[in-house]
Amino acid sequence: MTPEARIATAAELLERILAGQPVERELTGWARRSRFAGSKDRQAIRDLVFDALRRKRSLAALGGGETGRGLMIGLIRDAGGDPDAVFTGQGYAPSPITDPERAGSRPPAEGGEALDLPDWLVPALQVALGPGLEAAALAMRHRAPVHLRVNVRKIARDQCIATLSSEGIDTRPHPLCDTALEVVSGARQIAGSQAYRAGLVELQDAASQAVSASIPLFNGLKVLDFCAGGGGKALALAARADVQMTCHDIDAGRMKDIPARADRAGVRIRLAETKALEQLGSFDIVLCDAPCSGSGTWRRSPEGKWSLTPERLADLNAIQSAILDEAARLVVPGGRLVYVTCSLLRAENEDRIAGFLAAHPGWSQGLTRRIGLDEGADGFFLCHLQKP
Structure with missing residues (x-):
């Protein structure tokens, strides 16, 4: 699939998700129907959908509307790209940007829209997080890191790092817990690795590990x-x-x-x-x-x-x-x-x-x-x- 075709597909999936369909059901259903799409295509489209949902409000402002197309237009603009170069209508590319979409584009307003939060939640999070609200809200706009828990029943952490590295999975210790590793590269190889199949590691967020360690x-x-x-x-x-x-x-x-x-x-x-x-x-x-x-x-x-x-x-x-x-x-x-x-x-x-x-x-x-x-x-x- 071309980059333009991936964006067109993500926009179509987002339309159904915005209408209330479950995210995973839509992504899984599309993958089953689209045998022509390779694993890289499926992952790229998944990333586009999740990136758009994390920043739904700000991207909708940038893209001229809370639609699948609007979110993709906003995503391109947010990254400094030119949406007109993608929305050409040629081949499998999405159709050209409409006048209403172009006219509706604007910078996100301060508050919930710029923070990508529902307005009603902003005061509650302000009470909970104080001056840390903005940093937390902005962190939510990006992908979470991938963490592993070392199974200390079977292997020591340093040995586990070396074992994972031999399988093309690079990790480093995470400071929250002495069993936690952050995956630096090779995350998509974890499920098929010998280290995972042998029970040396489990996928688990470092904070969740810290809870158990407490x-x-x-x-x-x-x-x-x-x-x-x-x-x-x-x-x-x-x-x-x-x-x-x-x-x-x-x-x-x-x-x-x-x-x-x-x-x-x-x-x-x-x-x-x-x-x-x-x-x-x-x-x-x-x-x-x-x-x-x-x-x-x-x-x-x-x-x-x-x-x-x-x-x-x-x-x-x-x-x-x-x-x-x-x-x-x-x-x-x-x-x-x-x-x-x-x-x-x-x-x-x-x-x-x-x-x-x-x-x-x-x-x-x-x-x-x-x-x-x-x-x-x-x-x-x-x-x-x-x-x-």
Whole structure:
């Protein structure tokens, strides 16, 4: 495919995505229908779509409208290119720029548009981030780095760096966690590498690794990952000590890949559906990576930035408080409840902890930390709570 054809395809896909179709469904469906497109074409179109979604508001201003074409025109202008050289209508290139598109082009307005944020979120993020708001918003406009977690059960970090390098994957240590590597080049080779297939590494953001590393462990502890999802944090915990690791998720289907991942990593993890938890007794440590807005990961999933509403945030707050209440009952006296979100918003973080402590006399707050986008990873919040 020519560069012009890639832009035309991305514009068509964006039209359907802007109309409400899921991003991954559109990209996957197009790839299946378009056997002529090679892997480089598919990746290039994916990059164009995600780059446009990360900067939807500012690109729409530059491109003359919030349409697939408008976002592509804006993307070209933002990069200093000439859209007329691409939108020629020749061959597979998109049709020429219209007079309304040309007339509608303007610099992004200050505030939410220039920051590529919904207007209603700007005050909430200002409260949470203070003077760091602009830097965080601008960071969300760019791709997230790729991080790996070294499986210390199987290999030391320095040896792992050398092993990955021999397979054409260059990495460097990340300062957030002593198991974290940042991929410098060769990221698209990870899934097929021997190091990955042998369980020496897992794809996991450095901030997520730092969350797991913050939890003190020793052999024999009973540990529950209460909102396990795919089990990334549980795998990281199980790699550090011989704990009795249990994973639970209200949607058991989310845990379907954990047994294979645990087997590859050389660790043991038990899965427990909700009814089975009652039979397992209490746990020394309960980790709650609660459902949230995902605002700390919007570089990876930019559609979440535009779909979040005040009503949905209020619903999430209620879910988060209910999860904290439920998880607290599963902690042994003197045990630890670790609350985690990948959110930047106080409403999902500090406010939830304050509400929990007010409703649970005797509990105490321990280590509490925000990990910002300026630390070279996703945005995370963690808080350790001690049961009396």
